[in-house]
Amino acid sequence: MNKDQDLSFDKKVTTIRQLEAIIGEPGKLAKNKVIPAIDRHCRTFISKSPFLVMSTSDEKGRCDASPRGDFPGFVHVLNEKTLIIPERPGNKRVDSMRNLLINPGIGLLFFIPGLGETLRVNGKAQLIQDEEILSQLAFKGKEPLLAIAVEVEECFIHCAKAFRRSGLWDPDSWPAGQELPSAAKMIIEHAKIEDHTTEQMKQRLEDGYLNRLY
Template identity: 35%
Template sequence: MEFIEDMAALEALYDSPAPASLTKVVARITPLYRRWIEASRFCVLTSVGSEGTDGSPRGDDGPVVRIADDKTLLLPDWRGNNRIDSLRNIVRDGRVSLMFMVPGSMNVVRVNGTAKLTADPAMTTQFEHRGKHPKTVITIVVEEMYFQCAKAIMRAGLWSRDDSEGLPTAGQFVQEMKADFDADSYDSGYAEYAKGRMW
């Protein structure tokens, strides 16, 4: 198998970008992008660090991020598994990307920017939910933002069917690595977690 090793070889395979794919890029949160992001309850946060890259799903029962101004997004870090891979990366290298999705919409909105973490109570208490606060808040300065063409979601039929039947559970994934792991108890705990202890 031959691999592409330089830009000239790569670019020779593709046509020039469609003009709209360049025009759509903005360096701030415009009114229309604001409307779209405020409708998004889910995004993927991508970060990079000395150990490599990390893609982390982030979700909330309302907007997944808060818009502070036309250049700044605020993403609370709610309770998780405490691996904090993304947070470690951000402390060492602030470059991040976000991919926002809205169920039913064929578009995706992408943000590239730089991030910092804060545990300042003046910030974390702003996100109080059911008496709990995030341990940290990720502040993201938007450098570029654009929507992604709908073709990938349309090809996948992403919102048109449920393909989850028969898939392994979280507990089964762990049990595959550790045979004596109690997958059923672990999965039952997840079910309880989803009933109201998500924060």
């Protein structure tokens, strides 16, 4: 589909009533599983999670989903209503943090490798530099320059159907290495970098992965 093609659709769902007529209403279990704070089960889940996806949006509703990963339990549970996420070195675009300065709404999706269920946490966030907190988030002798403090409004477990359908944790479903997209090629073409070969870009990426994680 090119930019000149008509992007309109004939049968659009435009109201909550339409949506509910198609999908139906959630059962009692789905309605009642949301809790307003981090209980002992959520705390345990977060302590074993090395990876999350952070969702934010700006003042115009433009959305961003960003991965965050570190050692299991890298997200610090300050208390039952507050999570602290360290901001490790990246490419300095800081899209998520820019959004949070405008719109504090945040959604988090916690993963544990091999587990189909995920933990969803929604709330409001702010950027902090409190030294006593940043010092607790240090790793390999390096403290983060910033952290994201999340005021938790709701938590709930999301079922494993997406993982069962996708086979994400099943090695037999994984594509062979030669079938994977090349991040180096994509970056070169997207950023229009003409003074790097694919191999040079691979080495540049690998250097960052090896030497600038913290």
